[in-house]
Amino acid sequence: MKCFIGIDLGSTTTKAVVMDDGGKQLGRGITNSRSNYDTAAAVSKQEALIDARFTLFRRGLEGEAALAGRVDAFLAELERNFRHVQFLEQLDDLEATGVRHGAGLRFAGQEKPLRAALGEVFRQLRAESEGIFAPGAKRKSDFFRDIAGSRFMALGDAVCKEAGLSFDLLLNVYDKSIIEVENRPPAGAMEGKFLRALEKTLGATGQAAANGVAHRVQAALAIPLEEAYVVGTGYGRVRLPFPKEHIRSEILCHGLGAHIMYAGTRTVLDIGGQDTKAIQVDPDGIVENFQMNDRCAAGCGRYLGYIADEMQMGLHELGPMAMKSTRSLRINSTCTVFAGAELRDRLALGDKREDVLAGLHRAIILRAMSIISRSGGIRDQFTFTGGVAKNEAAVRELTKLVRENYGQVTININPDSIYTGALGGAEFARRAVQV
């Protein structure tokens, strides 16, 4: 089957979308952006293709009587198992890499205990991985680095204490290895992993039903996913190993992506990690005008990230905390760093955290309003995309300001809006072949 792929290489995350030739989304994938753009692009693409397989499984299983009413649950289970298999594979890689690094010169004289400690940590990690991927378990993140990293720290610390080994050594080995593992292009064959996951999932099912299900899943697996056309976009697009005609401006992709999600979109605001863009599109999704901020963190996602660090909070906790505020304080500093200092001053002076936070959210949105305004203002419908669209307090401030200044326009916010650029890219890929 012909696939059209859009890859959005962002400053923080890389996103990919796979589309079929009818313009239907088959799958989406995301990974953290890293210095090796090829890998980031390859990983996100692979993730999207994996996701596409699940779409095909679903299509295949729709008519399967044995799973009547249970398709969702079955697929969820299958996915969990698949992720687990994938996780274990990457763990193996990490361990092997670690062992190799542990034998390095830096650790002369310590190789043995280090190797033993590594072995122990990975044994424990494998053992508890079952739990991490158990049904209903909440994972910290979808990225291997985050999941493995946090558990490695916790387990490693204990193991080192036990063994009388400096944890810094182990940490150093980890730091070296994770970068290598992360930057290794993903292993090719997915089929084996699917089959292992399938086996495990079916283990819980009755034999007869299992045969039918396995048959259909295998049939879906056999459908070749042919990469008909790939389009790259985003902040890092020029460094993608693509020929020029496969690269599209991120602005155009965002515009078109937003148009696909909400056909009535005329104005798009995208607040990502390093930049904020306001885009005006025509009724066909073609960009008419746009504005972006320059290289200053004030007013984009990193602003919130910085503030979260400053307050020792998680990024996802900021919004909910700011929502509790009853009066928003005015933040005077433009600069992110000065805003951080102002925040400390204000807290020291007895202002409430939530009020200060609300002020900070207002500040970032005000800056976005100014960029929107420079791009030509807001027209109905207005679509808000990018990572910050996940932040409810930002959404609240934005909604308020839009209402006050532009009246009752429709405001679209989609939890998957982080894929907007990649979606636009995929559509461009499709059009490149079809038009």
Added chain:
Amino acid sequence: MSKPESKAAGKSEVVKDLSMLKQKEMITRNYDALTSAPETGRKVAATFVPGNLNELIQVFGLLNNLPEINAIQNGMRKLSGDYILEAEKRGHSEDVCTYVKADLGSMAKGNLAPNGKPLPRPDVLLLSYTGCFTFMKWFELVRNEYKCPTVMLHVPYQGEGTTTRNMRDYIVKQLKQEVIPKLEQVSGVKFDIDRLRELMRESAKAEDDFVWVLETARHRPSPIDAYFGSVYYTGPIFTAFRGTPDASEYYRLLRAEIEERMAKGLGPITPEGDMKQQKYRLVVEGPPNWTSFREFWKMFYDEGAVVVASSYTKVGGLYDLGFRHDPDHPLESLADYAMGCYTNMNLPQRVGLLEKYMKEYEADGLLINSIKSCNSFSAGQLMMMREIEKRTGKPGAFIETDLVDPRYFSAANVKNRLESYFQMIDQKRRVASAA
């Protein structure tokens, strides 16, 4: 006529047309005359480009030294950056017009002409206060250095969108009662109105050919680039040569060359030879960037974008709207000329003019190159863009650079913007042709 028939793209030496050689020779001669003024005893006037009184200056045998042109020369030769820093070191703000700073910085560093010899001290500053407030401060600052006589010619702005009898009388009065007597005094030459008429007759000749050349951009393909290429075409007529037989000769040659290009169906000449395909026809508002002029231009011809009309080529007069220097009414005609240049038009007039160009030259869009340090041009350009988009239905694009401050030319940003813009025009066309 030598034709750049074989211009192996890129490195090989660019074949120069006769007109180019002619202009080069004129400029060299003029700089030599200027730098040798201390020896020859010739007197020197400094004045500004918009609405300049070159014919009058010549009546008195004065050499005309235009500080804006020197700033451009220094910008193109990549010297302006240092000069600007020098001026800032001497207390000038980062925020002000960089032409002024490039000039003052150059003065501080020996004020060398392109021929490597110092430019002479002016004997008189003719402050044609036309179309830009900063001119006044500029000459106050220069006067502070040279302590030389300064003549103010206040040219009223077309605030109400027209010139009036009162405005004209005011200028003529200043010419008669102040400018002419002062120039007589400085030069020791008696004013000779017939000489002035003679020069103006010569001007008008060149002006006819110049307009003819600019208007060839109506053709498809356009044989000229009405911005980058035409910057050279404006040279003689906007500066120290208008009214000289040299200038007439230059435009005669130029016209013949363009006629030939048209006959052969050729596009404009670029630093890398003839421009091939013309995918986009643009109208450009605002001066170009000089420090990266070539790089900037390349971003256009590489993408197949040709400029068919521009406002910058009208700062030295709107000859295409019919104005000619009129030997029968010399002083009145000087007044009309000074009042009529582009920067002296009010915003609604500027919008009207660009709209006219968009339509008459069948442009695909309007591009504004907004100059960070030039309030005269830049304040209001966003509004102009909106207004043109509204009136013509064609998309506008806005880029921000500077005249001669290399710090403000971000090639990556400009390129990103232009690429998005061209892709956008493409998209629009596709949809239009599909419909």
Added chain:
Amino acid sequence: MCAAPVPAPSPTAPIVARCQELFDDLDFGAARRWKAAAPGRKVVAFMPVYAPRELVHAAGMLPLGIMGAGESLEVIHGDAYYQSYICRIPRSTLELGITGRLDFVDGFLFPSLCDVIRNLSGIWKLLFPKVYVRYLDVPQNFTPGMADEFWVHELQELREGLGKLAGVEITDDALRDSIAVYNENRRVVREVYAYRAAEPWQAPSSDVYLLMRAGLVLPVEEHTRLLRDWLAAARSEKRQRRDNTRIVLNGVFCEQPPLGLIKAIEMAGCYVVDDDFMLVNRLLIGDVPVEGDPLANLSTAYLTRSEETASKYQPDQAAKGQYIVDAVRRNGAEGVIFAAPSFCDPALLERPMLEERLDRVDVPYIGFKYAENSAQMQPVREQAGTFADSIKLWSTP
């Protein structure tokens, strides 16, 4: 200081509070009420630094000075019209217009202060076609006899335009009366400035600032009364005199710094003894003759007896910048603080020439930039404070 007795309520406080209210009111309630008080009344706005308000007054209309929207207005639409490298005042002024805060304004005058204001006149024409918009090309040729005719003629056109707007004919007599009214106002304005220069501890600069701002929105007669009341009240109270340095503030003639900045300068140990805020209140020096041709008188007053400022050409090289030295001498100042709006060509290009003048006579100075919404006062306090410190510590006792 030892435990001070509870301070008696300051008699100037209510007057200043009223001015503060006018200052804070971005809907221009006072002007709106004036307009609504009688049918057919009209309001004509103007930008800094000089407008012949007498003509507006003589037509029975209210001249309303617009100085941007200050720090409290969140600019949402203004950025659609101005790039980041253009000063703030045109964008906040547009914000006032677009948000309907100036919808009661019938005419708008844009004097030739700089290219930004000049181009704003064009924007206004396009955006608000119903408003009578006029660009005032105030003459820059000060050679005697050169610009009179032109300017009288321009004033005549303005007079006709305003007359049409007001639906009255602006007679010479009406103009003469208006000139007299403004003469009186100018006298009191100068008295306030002189009073502050003599006893700056009695007249906090932020108070004087607010008093002068009030003159932009109140009918002139009322403003004159207000200033008189304030002078009487100020003279009746005794304020603590502090060990402050006396400075002249220059460069603040157009976009306004936030009030907090003026306070910060004073808090950091500086008494402002002269400034160039709201020049329109006192640009013309001395009385404009009431007898004779009023337009000619106004023209002559501007061309021959008006304050110098960055936006006016100085034809005499030797005299260029002398005004800042004069201001220092006249007011017994010890230094100059140059404060200019970011991206303000007139103020920033003028500054080096003024600095050179001050260098020649050994008057110390410092300079910084601000925007009407500047938030951080710390750098201002730091610089003004260090400046005051160094003058204080190094002056011979």
Added chain:
Amino acid sequence: MATLTAGIDVGTGCVKTVLFEHGGGAPRWLARSVDRIRQRDPYQLAADAYDAMLRQAGVARQDVAYVASTGDGENLTFTTGHFYSMTTHARGAIHLDGTTRGVLDIGALHGRAIRVDPRGKVQAYKMTSQCASGSGQFLENIARYLGIGQDEIGSLSQQGEAPEKVSSICAVLAETDVINMVSRGISAANILKGIHLSMAGRLASLLKGISVSEGTVLMTGGLALDTGLVAALRESLGGEKVRMEVKGHPDSIYAGAIGAALWGAFRHQKLAAQGRLAMAS
């Protein structure tokens, strides 16, 4: 009779206090303290630190003739007077090194270059404001990312042999650059050196702005302790035609507080001479 004066410098990063004794010869330094503010109330911290220092010196509050604040200390309630930071850093620098003609004060959020005359009078200055690129906080953030302690930065940076250019000018977005560098396998030493060089470039242009071209340029403020930055600054000034020497001083972080204490003594004397002592209390 010996006179005691104290200086309290309330910064955005740290609170510094010093106590001096005057009378006969050079002022003598009796006690000092420096405390990171972190998330605390700086005024309370200043009061506590001041009292702790007095206790350490065995002195009571009323024994101190003049308590001068500087930095953000204008609103402290127990002080005699306030001097602004540039005044005090200039004076403090002259005290620490008499040959000082230029001061580079780099604190948590700001950077300033000050030209001083031999008496400690501020003659010219340039400062960064509004944007925190190249400040102490910026460096601190990076170090935190790299997991490097404040005191290790200097020596580590000096080991950098192939400094990596930092392209982002933004203190916050530079972190992204740094993350990229780490993952490209660039050593912490080279990253730090690169940052130091980019900071030094900015500081050098501040220095140029005040046209100091000879004599000692003393670094004051917390970052003077960062030997890597000092080295980088020397390096980036190396190409200039200047005859100045950039130095740090072990007590540089106290420069503001020292200057305040010394100016306090000067003021005290002057007021005493004018019989206006009561006015200042």
